[in-house]
Amino acid sequence: MSFDADAIVDRRRMRRKLTFWRAGAILIALIAVIGTAIVLAPGSGLVPSGDYIARIKIQGLIRGNQDRVEALERLGKSRAKAVIVHVDSPGGTTAGSEQLFESLRLLQTQKPMVVVVDGLAASGAYIAALSADHIIAQDTSLIGSIGVLFQYPNFTDVLKTIGIKVEEVKSSPLKAAPSGFEPTSPEARAAIEAIVLDSYAWFKGLVKDRRNLDDAQLNLIADGRVFTGRQAVPLRLIDQLGNEKTALAWLEKEKKVPASTPVRNYSLQPRLRELSFLHVAAWGFEAMGLSVFAQRIETWGASQAIERLNLDGLLALWHPPTSN
Numbered sequence: 001m002s003f004d005a006d007a008i009v010d011r012r013r014m015r016r017k018l019t020f021w022r023a024g025a026i027l028i029a030l031i032a033v034i035g036t037a038i039v040l041a042p043g044s045g046l047v048p049s050g051d052y053i054a055r056i057k058i059q060g061l062i063r064g065n066q067d068r069v070e071a072l073e074r075l076g077k078s079r080a081k082a083v084i085v086h087v088d089s090p091g092g093t094t095a096g097s098e099q100l101f102e103s104l105r106l107l108q109t110q111k112p113m114v115v116v117v118d119g120l121a122a123s124g125a126y127i128a129a130l131s132a133d134h135i136i137a138q139d140t141s142l143i144g145s146i147g148v149l150f151q152y153p154n155f156t157d158v159l160k161t162i163g164i165k166v167e168e169v170k171s172s173p174l175k176a177a178p179s180g181f182e183p184t185s186p187e188a189r190a191a192i193e194a195i196v197l198d199s200y201a202w203f204k205g206l207v208k209d210r211r212n213l214d215d216a217q218l219n220l221i222a223d224g225r226v227f228t229g230r231q232a233v234p235l236r237l238i239d240q241l242g243n244e245k246t247a248l249a250w251l252e253k254e255k256k257v258p259a260s261t262p263v264r265n266y267s268l269q270p271r272l273r274e275l276s277f278l279h280v281a282a283w284g285f286e287a288m289g290l291s292v293f294a295q296r297i298e299t300w301g302a303s304q305a306i307e308r309l310n311l312d313g314l315l316a317l318w319h320p321p322t323s324n
Helices: 002-040 066-076 094-110 124-129 156-162 186-210 215-221 244-255 271-275 277-287 291-307
Strands: 053-062 082-093 113-122 135-137 142-144 226-228 263-265 315-317
Touching: 053 066, 053 094, 053 124, 053 244, 066 094, 082 094, 082 124, 082 244, 094 113, 094 124, 094 186, 113 124, 113 244, 124 186, 135 244, 186 215
Parallel strands: 053 082, 053 263, 082 113, 113 135, 113 142
Antiparallel strands: 082 315, 142 226
């Protein structure tokens, strides 16, 4: 019996040691990955010497992002000889799009810059594209959707059906209007419309100034429609059809940056976020046999991604119409 008890204790001790060394190996691997990422990250000051062209990507929904502003500021101070901005986005909030436009305009004063529309540059994404003096798109890319949107749900009929009435006390009639729990008053609708029209006028003025359009030309494109790349050239929404190779040729011809210069990806996310710690940590817990923790981490990551889709404020956003 004593021998069996000693064997059980030894096995438990060996198991604890094995778990410890597994955790240690994962920690060392994480440190190595982090160190490599920091050393090789553009703008870190530790990138191997030599000229390069920075490639940045504007994708998905656009909203305010101070990390992106700071990343673009670092890029402006980097050794990059030029910047190629790839855009593939339906837009986002007007404030976030304006912030991105201003950051890219500042970068434009520091580096030769050209925009390439991969698939979509609509609404707020087109605002971002306007930051460059030269815009390139593919034949079938979608461009434009110049307009501003304010959408809100109204649950009045649903609440009546289920017998719920929302009571409220507010300081003035236009406070928290529209609420979604009562019909929108004419005064509230007029106030919202004034905001939308003012932002729309700002958007149109930006397009007119950056694309050197007269009023007649602006009216042709500012009704909220999107256009293909082929349509966008004669309408002067963009300058040229093509892709990244076209952008390199333009940089060589107009900005004297050799087309043979290496192109390197430059992330607009914080450097450590690029390592996708949620997935790495989940993998680490799986390796140690702690699958419950791994599942919780992955679930938390999914909920964070959903939360980021919430967009507040006025939208400069395009989506295809759906049938009734």
